[in-house]
Amino acid sequence: xxxxxxxxxxxxxxxxxxxxxxxxxxxxxxxxxxxxxxxxxxxxxxxxxxxxxxxxxxxxxxxxxxxxxxxxxxxxxxxxxxxxxxxxxxxxxxxxxxxxxxxxxxxxxxxxxxxxxxxxxxxxxxxxxxxxxxxxxxxxxxxxxxxxxxxxxxxxxxxxxxxxxxxxxxxxxxxxxxxxxxxxxxxxxxxxxxxxxxxxxxxxxxxxxxxxxxxxxxxxxxxxxxxxxxxxxxxxxxxxxxxxxx
Amino acid sequence: xxxxxxxxxxxxxxxxxxxxxxxxxxxxxxxxxxxxxxxxxxxxxxxxxxxxxxxxxxxxxxxxxxxxxxxxxxxxxxxxxxxxxxxxxxxxxxxxxxxxxxxxxxxxxxxxxxxxxxxxxxxxxxxxxxxxxxxxxxxxxxxxxxxxxxxxxxxxxxxxxxxxxxxxxxxxxxxxxxxxxxxxxxxxxxxxxxxxxxxxxxxxxxxxxxxxxxxxxxxxxxx
Numbered sequence: 332x333x334x335x336x337x338x339x340x341x342x343x344x345x346x347x348x349x350x351x352x353x354x355x356x357x358x359x360x361x362x363x364x365x366x367x368x369x370x371x372x373x374x375x376x377x378x379x380x381x382x383x384x385x386x387x388x389x390x391x392x393x394x395x396x397x398x399x400x401x402x403x404x405x406x407x408x409x410x411x412x413x414x415x416x417x418x419x420x421x422x423x424x425x426x427x428x429x430x431x432x433x434x435x436x437x438x439x440x441x442x443x444x445x446x447x448x449x450x451x452x453x454x455x456x457x458x459x460x461x462x463x464x465x466x467x468x469x470x471x472x473x474x475x476x477x478x479x480x481x482x483x484x485x486x487x488x489x490x491x492x493x494x495x496x497x498x499x500x501x502x503x504x505x506x507x508x509x510x511x512x513x514x515x516x517x518x519x520x521x522x523x524x525x526x527x528x529x530x531x532x533x534x535x536x537x538x539x540x541x542x543x544x545x546x547x548x549x550x551x552x553x554x555x556x557x558x559x560x561x562x563x564x565x566x567x568x569x570x571x572x573x574x575x576x577x
Numbered sequence: 578x579x580x581x582x583x584x585x586x587x588x589x590x591x592x593x594x595x596x597x598x599x600x601x602x603x604x605x606x607x608x609x610x611x612x613x614x615x616x617x618x619x620x621x622x623x624x625x626x627x628x629x630x631x632x633x634x635x636x637x638x639x640x641x642x643x644x645x646x647x648x649x650x651x652x653x654x655x656x657x658x659x660x661x662x663x664x665x666x667x668x669x670x671x672x673x674x675x676x677x678x679x680x681x682x683x684x685x686x687x688x689x690x691x692x693x694x695x696x697x698x699x700x701x702x703x704x705x706x707x708x709x710x711x712x713x714x715x716x717x718x719x720x721x722x723x724x725x726x727x728x729x730x731x732x733x734x735x736x737x738x739x740x741x742x743x744x745x746x747x748x749x750x751x752x753x754x755x756x757x758x759x760x761x762x763x764x765x766x767x768x769x770x771x772x773x774x775x776x777x778x779x780x781x782x783x784x785x786x787x788x789x790x791x792x793x794x795x796x797x798x799x800x
Contacts, residue, residue, distance in 0.1 A: 383696060402705075409702035420697035424715050433711055434701040486701070 334359045334521050340389035349375045351545035362516045363523045364536035372545040373525040377492050381412040413483030414492040417499050419475040421467040427478050428463045431485045453481040457511050473504030477511055493524040529572050541565045582758045593750030601733045603668050608675020615680025620687045637677035646670045650742045663744040678728055686721035726783035730776045
């Protein structure tokens with residue numbers, strides 16, 4: 332049984348159709364990379380999966396259960412679906428440790444000590460255990476994003492969503508975040524990533540999804556798609572991304 | 578026979594400072610509680626709550642404080658059937674007034690927090706009350722400190738209006754001393770100086786807090 336199954340999703344903003352009959356399944360342990368031009372609906376798709384956006388038609392089934400509508404049930408579900416945003420969105424008034432322990436202590440009602448143990452574990456996973464007591468403003472963008480990943484990991488989600496998490500970073504900081512992502516991907520986590528890092532997508536993803544005009548335009552193993560795109564849209568997109576200066 | 582504005586008269590005026598301070602404090606604390614509720618209502622996702630709080634704030638902000646004071650004073654008298662003590666009237670009127678203004682100041686502070694902070698909190702997933710308590714309000718609080726202190730200064734000066742219904746605070750005490758000394762050009766400067774002594778340090782405090790917050794946020798201003 333797939334962990335996540337999207338079937339015939341449609342989403343409009345006013346008269347503009349953002350997602351048009353999108354269907355997609357994600358198996359446990361699968362790493363899915365979603366690529367496409369800006370405005371192709373990638374980010375909206377991701378936000379629909381954990382209910383930050385509502386869908387107009389179609390169904391989203393997570394772990395065998397349809398995505399609930401009511402707020403409390405949706406919160407329950409979000410404990411199992413972590414999301415990391417493009418702009419990190421750490422809480423600037425809390426230390427790194429408190430950023431990470433908020434979810435476990437407030438939502439999961441764990442004792443603080445236990446949550447602090449988890450904080451240290453997840454910080455180790457992203458290589459920042461020495462920043463436990465730092466504040467977000469004292470960290471570089473790359474470090475902030477790694478803390479944001481740790482914060483999501485601390486809830487032990489069954490599915491992780493990543494929304495263009497390297498796009499706001501200075502080029503020299505992208506590498507450290509991609510390295511963390513690769514480690515997570517190879518450790519058997521189920522992940523859906525919207526990304527512009529083609530090298531990462533090619534190396535690490537099990538499945539590549541190319542979105543165009545709100546539709547899943549092409550889907551398959553990344554090496555095949557990169558080597559032999561079936562549509563001219565994907566072909567021109569790959570060319571534009573790999574040779575941006577031509 | 579008139580007497581001079583001497584030590585006993587000065588001490589009478591000075592003593593009245595405590596009523597100005599007490600009234601300001603009650604209005605600030607009561608108005609603070611009301612203002613917090615109003616600010617949360619104003620930023621709520623429930624339309625009726627937004628509407629009720631906007632109507633209340635609009636009503637208070639668009640009518641003179643003096644009219645509100647009269648309406649509460651005579652209103653309470655009509656309801657209770659007796660001429661009442663000015664105390665409950667002034668505390669109630671000033672509390673209602675402060676709640677509206679603080680509510681509006683704090684609404685602005687809450688709305689200044691980027692939407693992504695709400696989203697990140699909702700993704701954790703914190704419940705709405707926990708989002709406010711742990712993520713939004715602590716940040717909004719810092720933004721709100723300077724304008725809140727600024728309003729407190731306005732409030733302290735504004736309590737002089739309570740003198741009109743016979744509440745003896747600093748201004749009323751001054752009037753009483755003018756009535757017995759016929760020396761308004763001595764008494765009122767003293768009264769004004771006492772207001773200044775209360776308000777100026779607070780204005781300075783507000784300015785310093787503002788600079789500190791600007792510095793923390795990395796903003797530089799020419800002053």
